[in-house]
Amino acid sequence: MSKHEMVDPVPGEQPRLEHPLRALTRTRGVLGAVLATEDGLLLAASLDCEQDAEALAAAAAAMARLSSRALIRVGCGELQMAMLEASKLRFLVRGASGAYLLVVAEPHANVGLIVAEMDAVAVKLGAVAVALLEG
Amino acid sequence: MSKLDTMGDHREVMERHRGLLRRDPDSLLFAELADQLRRAGKLSEATAICSRGLLRHPDYATGHVVMGEIFRDAGMTEKAEEHWREALRLDPRHPRAHLRLGELHLARGEADQAIAAFEAAVFSSPEFAEAHARLAEVRKRAADQQPEELEPPAPGPAWRTAERPGWLTSGRFEELVAAVASCRSVEAAAMVNSEGLLLAAGTPSAARPQESAVMAAEGAELVMEARDLLTRLGAGRLLGALVWGGEGSLRCLALGNLTLVATLKPGLPVGAAEAEIEEALASLNTDTSYEQARDG
Numbered sequence: 106m107s108k109h110e111m112v113d114p115v116p117g118e119q120p121r122l123e124h125p126l127r128a129l130t131r132t133r134g135v136l137g138a139v140l141a142t143e144d145g146l147l148l149a150a151s152l153d154c155e156q157d158a159e160a161l162a163a164a165a166a167a168m169a170r171l172s173s174r175a176l177i178r179v180g181c182g183e184l185q186m187a188m189l190e191a192s193k194l195r196f197l198v199r200g201a202s203g204a205y206l207l208v209v210a211e212p213h214a215n216v217g218l219i220v221a222e223m224d225a226v227a228v229k230l231g232a233v234a235v236a237l238l239e240g
Numbered sequence: 241m242s243k244l245d246t247m248g249d250h251r252e253v254m255e256r257h258r259g260l261l262r263r264d265p266d267s268l269l270f271a272e273l274a275d276q277l278r279r280a281g282k283l284s285e286a287t288a289i290c291s292r293g294l295l296r297h298p299d300y301a302t303g304h305v306v307m308g309e310i311f312r313d314a315g316m317t318e319k320a321e322e323h324w325r326e327a328l329r330l331d332p333r334h335p336r337a338h339l340r341l342g343e344l345h346l347a348r349g350e351a352d353q354a355i356a357a358f359e360a361a362v363f364s365s366p367e368f369a370e371a372h373a374r375l376a377e378v379r380k381r382a383a384d385q386q387p388e389e390l391e392p393p394a395p396g397p398a399w400r401t402a403e404r405p406g407w408l409t410s411g412r413f414e415e416l417v418a419a420v421a422s423c424r425s426v427e428a429a430a431m432v433n434s435e436g437l438l439l440a441a442g443t444p445s446a447a448r449p450q451e452s453a454v455m456a457a458e459g460a461e462l463v464m465e466a467r468d469l470l471t472r473l474g475a476g477r478l479l480g481a482l483v484w485g486g487e488g489s490l491r492c493l494a495l496g497n498l499t500l501v502a503t504l505k506p507g508l509p510v511g512a513a514e515a516e517i518e519e520a521l522a523s524l525n526t527d528t529s530y531e532q533a534r535d536g
Contacts, residue, residue: 156473164469171465172483175458175490179451179503182486189466192476218512 111161122149125229132222134214136194139207140230150202154194156209165207168198186220201227254280261289266296278310286310287476301331308340317344335365339374346378354378388481408495412524420502425513427488429502432456434464439498450493459492459501467494484510491517 122140130151131137137152145166150158172187186199195210197219206227210219253433257273270293277286290307297303308323321344325338342357355378361371408416411432420429423443430452431439441452481492489504491513504513 160433160473164473167465167469171462172481172490175462176483176485179455179488179490181483181488181490181503182506185484185486186483187483189470189475189481190479191470192479194473194474194475196473 115141121233122230123151125226125233126151128229129208129222129226132219134211134224135208135219136211137161137209138226139165139209140201141205141207143169143203143205152209154209161207161209164196165198165205168196168207169200169205172198186223188216197223199223201228202233204230206230244462263386268293268298268300269299271300271306272309274303275306278306278313283310283314287314293455299330301327301334301337303508304330305334305336305340308337312340312344317347320344333360333364335361335368335371336362339371342371342374342378345375351378351382355382380510408498410439414442416440416500418519419524420517422501423513423516423520425504425508425516427503427505428452428455429500430456430459432460432499432501434460434497434499436460455490455503456499456501459490462490463492463494463499482510482514489513493517 112232126138126140126149129135130153137150137156139150139152139158139161140148141150141162143166146165147162150161152158152161155226158171168187168189169184173184176182184200184232186197189196190199191212195212195214195216195217196207197210198205198207200206206223208219208223210216254273254276256408257269257276261269261273270289274290274293275287277283277289286306287310290303290310294300294303294307301467304323304327308320308327311317311320311323321341324337324340327334328341328485331337336500338357338361342354342361345351345354345357355375358371358375358378362375365371417429417440422493428442428451430441431437436457438453438456441456457479462477462481462483466481470476470478478494480494481490483490486506489510491502491504493500502513502517504510
């Protein structure tokens with residue numbers, strides 16, 4: 106997928122999902138953002154890297170699932186945010202209005218800043234979801 | 241020849257070298273023996289032998305190269321670099337010192353400096369096959385203009401490289417876990433192997449072994465599945481995982497085939513916990529055998 110190319114798996118709703126993800130991708134150190142269903146299906150993506158959007162959507166759901174399971178078993182409650190640190194990239198995922206928001210970041214990116222931006226984008230996506238429900 | 245036979249041969253050679261060095265403590269053989277010990281994973285003994293030898297022969301460049309390799313294997317790259325640079329000060333054409341510095345530059349993502357160092361190694365020793373191979377490899381990557389394929393430096397110190405630090409021997413598992421568990425932000429800590437088996441556990445109240453075992457096993461499972469996920473995404477080696485929950489957080493650090501797992505208390509800044517854990521680990525990352533040997 107080319108830089109900043111948006112996918113449109115929800116025909117007609119792309120612009121409303123697009124803007125929050127684009128804003129997130131402009132955060133320093135962020136290479137891409139993906140919104141996925143709980144089943145790992147792609148809803149929208151804004152990518153500035155060579156990663157495959159559908160693979161990232163599936164990864165978002167997998168990350169959330171295995172993180173949630175571990176948290177519950179060790180008695181740490183429900184998932185708020187999960188981060189995997191790899192030598193080449195960082196991945197952060199959180200829930201967003203019944204979907205999962207995943208960010209791909211550089212390995213040295215400012216995690217605190219990204220988490221704050223993800224929180225803000227999750228609120229915006231929540232507003233979009235309400236608007237969609239209200240037709 | 242079987243692996244066991246080879247190991248037997250190595251032991252024989254090391255014993256022979258030990259004997260020769262006992263008879264002649266001034267021998268330059270200390271570097272060879274220390275190198276063999278390093279390759280066998282006996283870093284403490286290698287450090288003691290090499291540092292004693294360097295006290296007698298401070299101008300022996302090869303001794304400094306070996307000392308640097310010992311420090312590198314122990315995860316102390318800054319000290320490793322100091323010794324390799326000292327080796328080059330003593331012998332500017334020492335091929336192995338150039339090679340090691342080249343590898344260090346490569347690990348830091350400094351491709352141009354890596355190429356220069358590998359070229360110097362090849363120039364100093366035209367038949368140095370390892371240097372030729374490294375030079376060809378890094379030149380090809382540079383020519384392909386795919387610098388992103390060069391493994392970037394892992395963030396932070398040695399325990400953030402996904403490798404098991406040289407100082408983390410089985411005798412220090414309890415010490416490490418106790419150090420992490422004593423952090424104010426940490427509720428419990430454990431060390432677990434790749435099969436999910438508990439190696440060491442530390443909790444404020446020692447009456448929770450079952451919880452530690454569950455935490456350790458969950459951490460190991462999380463790390464194993466995360467590794468698979470990252471491999472499929474081509475994201476490189478897993479360094480660690482941090483999962484925020486409503487009633488606490490879970491921190492996992494990959495250390496080779498081991499995983500350090502810690503649960504963090506709720507309501508405290510995660511950054512503070514990170515800093516505390518890193519300080520706890522840093523406090524253990526000292527090669528006391530080297531200091532003791534150096535100080536006689």
